[in-house]
Amino acid sequence: MGVVYYTRYLEYFEAARTEMLKSIGLIVTDIENEGFFLPVVSAHCDYKQSAKFEDEIIVRTSIKDLPKARMKIEYEVFKNEIILAVGYTMHGFTNHHGKAKRPPKTFQLVMQKYF
Numbered sequence: 001m002g003v004v005y006y007t008r009y010l011e012y013f014e015a016a017r018t019e020m021l022k023s024i025g026l027i028v029t030d031i032e033n034e035g036f037f038l039p040v041v042s043a044h045c046d047y048k049q050s051a052k053f054e055d056e057i058i059v060r061t062s063i064k065d066l067p068k069a070r071m072k073i074e075y076e077v078f079k080n081e082i083i084l085a086v087g088y089t090m091h092g093f094t095n096h097h098g099k100a101k102r103p104p105k106t107f108q109l110v111m112q113k114y115f
Contacts, residue, residue: 003050009085010043013075016059017089020073025110036104038071038091045075045087055079066115067103069093 018028031038051057060076070092077085093101103111 002052004053004055006045006047009045009047009077009087010089012057012059012077013043013045013061013073013087013089016061016075017073020061024114026107031104031107034104034106035095036101036107037094037096037098039094039098040089041070041092042090043087044089045085047085049079049082049084051077051079051084057084063111063114066111067091067093067107069100069102071103 021028028038056079058078060078062074063071064074065072070090072088072090074088075086076083093103095101
């Protein structure tokens with residue numbers, strides 16, 4: 001069909017999320033080395049228009065509320081100024097056994113700078 005397969009958008013979300021967190025000083029592997037994990041507990045995507053293979057796209061990410069027990073990250077996927085998709089992922093904070101935890105102090109300190 002020549003269009004990007006719909007599940008690829010979740011991969012775009014993941015890459016954008018990792019880069020966004022890194023840009024504010026939160027390295028995912030460092031968080032994991034502290035014993036905290038951020039599993040996706042839900043994901044949603046609304047598709048507006050199709051991206052074609054080899055299109056250059058931009059994924060804008062945002063966190064609108066200070067994370068507490070969960071963190072919602074929102075995404076907008078653009079080609080030029082045309083919106084292709086919007087969505088979000090919801091993340092829980094857990095230990096390595098999957099037990100729910102509050103975000104680590106280092107995470108909270110960084111996030112407080114932006115709220």
